[in-house]
Amino acid sequence: MRYNGLLGTLPKEIRAFIACFVVVLSIGFFTGLFFVSETGSTDPVGMEENYLGNEADEEAEVMKFKKSQREMLTIVHTHILSMSLIFFLLGALVWITKASKTLKLFLTIEPFFSVIMTFGGIYLLRSGILWMKYVVMFSGMLMTATFAVSALLVLSQTLNSPKTFEQA
Known part of the structure; x- marks a missing residue:
């Protein structure tokens, strides 16, 4: 099947529809990252406080309590399900762009590993495995980078004029 560059x-109407979808999806994705930065969870200490609480710190500006098992399962469950759908849909669009198979493979497979490492890592961090905060930070950055590159790749090719269909 010939799909490279499809x-x-x-x-142009279908490409406009796809571009609108990717823009709105990106707004949602990056709003989520903005929320994470607002909770103070973007550094190792803030991440620990967000999931393990900081009630022992008398000088804390905002009191945070350890997330319950139920809260953690809800966070992990909803994020893994929603992020897998986000990356599946975006990945399907990446596969019909004109790009190398190696790049497409990385952009479409890696996010699934990052989703598991990020949200599984958050769960393990809450369980007391403190070094997981570094895994969560790295996998979260990698997941964000692959999302951004994928979205830009799709957007750039939806906004350009149609090309002739060629097999790569």
């Missing part, structure tokens, strides 16, 4: 050959 996106650029689609009618």
